[in-house]
Amino acid sequence: MGADDVLLEIEDLRTHFLLDDGVVCAVDGVDLRVRKGETLAIVGESGCGKSVMARSILRLVDPPGHIEGGRITLHREGGPVELVGAHRRLLRQIRWRDIAMVFQEPMASLSLVHTIGSQIVEAVRLHENVGKAAARRRAIEMLDRVGIPMPQRRVDAYPFELSGGMRQRAMIAMALSCRPSLLIADEPTTALDVTTQAQILELLRDLQADFGMAIMLITHDLGVAAQVADSMAVMYLGRVVEYGAAEQVLAAPRHPYTRALLRSMPRLGRASRTRLTAIKGMVPPPYARPDGCPFHPRCDSVVAGKCDVVLPRRIPMADREVSCLLYEEEA
Numbered sequence: 001m002g003a004d005d006v007l008l009e010i011e012d013l014r015t016h017f018l019l020d021d022g023v024v025c026a027v028d029g030v031d032l033r034v035r036k037g038e039t040l041a042i043v044g045e046s047g048c049g050k051s052v053m054a055r056s057i058l059r060l061v062d063p064p065g066h067i068e069g070g071r072i073t074l075h076r077e078g079g080p081v082e083l084v085g086a087h088r089r090l091l092r093q094i095r096w097r098d099i100a101m102v103f104q105e106p107m108a109s110l111s112l113v114h115t116i117g118s119q120i121v122e123a124v125r126l127h128e129n130v131g132k133a134a135a136r137r138r139a140i141e142m143l144d145r146v147g148i149p150m151p152q153r154r155v156d157a158y159p160f161e162l163s164g165g166m167r168q169r170a171m172i173a174m175a176l177s178c179r180p181s182l183l184i185a186d187e188p189t190t191a192l193d194v195t196t197q198a199q200i201l202e203l204l205r206d207l208q209a210d211f212g213m214a215i216m217l218i219t220h221d222l223g224v225a226a227q228v229a230d231s232m233a234v235m236y237l238g239r240v241v242e243y244g245a246a247e248q249v250l251a252a253p254r255h256p257y258t259r260a261l262l263r264s265m266p267r268l269g270r271a272s273r274t275r276l277t278a279i280k281g282m283v284p285p286p287y288a289r290p291d292g293c294p295f296h297p298r299c300d301s302v303v304a305g306k307c308d309v310v311l312p313r314r315i316p317m318a319d320r321e322v323s324c325l326l327y328e329e330e331a
């Protein structure tokens with residue numbers, strides 16, 4: 001990966017929740033890069049820290065969560081900006097204009113009491129020196145671009161007047177109205193039926209081709225990731241355990257967790273009649289992080305006296321990075 005290609009670089013990011021019962025290390029040393037124009041899928045079981053990691057980028061984690069350490073560098077025109085220590089005012093400028101975010105439930109980010117159009121107009125005018133009429137034209141254009149029928153009328157609709165799929169399209173229109181270089185999409189299709197899900201994924205792919213933005217797609221669904229991702233990062237208990245080109249990770253997973261995850265999925269990487277195998281055990285409760293490799297209690301390849309003691313480091317390989325002691329010698 002050429003250094004010039006990198007749009008966002010996350011180094012040793014740690015986001016913790018300080019609760020009465022203890023500390024939840026939701027994100028515990030994440031290293032990742034997003035290249036300009038690519039789709040990076042973040043995958044892993046529920047609770048592994050995907051959303052908290054993504055929300056940390058724009059510092060959208062609410063107390064008692066806070067970023068304990070690490071660096072997030074955005075390479076934008078005019079030079080790199082470090083986001084973890086950035087002033088709130090700078091973050092407000094970056095949100096929408098450089099980095100926009102869409103969530104599983106668009107109602108979480110759309111205001112109920114304002115029309116779709118007025119929300120897009122406000123986002124555009126916050127960042128660009130344009131008049132109301134021009135911003136409204138942009139809103140209609142964007143609603144049209146995301147496939148909302150009769151955009152001249154829908155621009156004055158309230159979010160609750162639209163169906164789930166149309167609301168998600170409106171949210172995407174709003175997110176892209178300032179032409180960000182990175183769109184973070186957190187489970188954007190999870191709440192939708194399969195047909196609408198496929199349409200939204202296709203829309204994101206089309207918009208990416210048009211606008212040239214990068215997408216960080218958070219999904220628990222490896223099938224979705226396989227359809228759209230260029231790169232893939234597999235997370236387990238707050239850490240990235242495998243990271244590389246999506247095609248290679250899916251075709252030849254190396255981390256025992258990635259392998260187990262693929263074996264538990266229908267269709268991917270298996271003959272249709274092979275039985276699915278659930279990953280043994282459960283994700284441990286957030287306070288009870290195992291010593292050594294966090295995955296060792298569930299791992300098929302565990303080496304006693306080693307994996308339960310040593311926290312694996314990130315091992316760079318020819319086509320990926322893997323955090324597993326099995327590959328220590330290859331390094």
Ligand SMILES: Nc1ncnc2c1ncn2[C@@H]1O[C@H](COP(=O)(O)OP(=O)(O)OP(=O)(O)O)[C@@H](O)[C@H]1O
Binds near residue numbers: 017019045052064
């Ligand atoms: N507000 C909060 N207070 C306490 N713990 C939290 C809070 N938000 C998240 N966590 C914890 O942080 C960890 C990571 O959660 P996160 O939502 O990032 O997981 P995820 O991989 O996105 O899963 P899901 O797809 O279910 O959202 C979990 O253990 C979760 O319980």
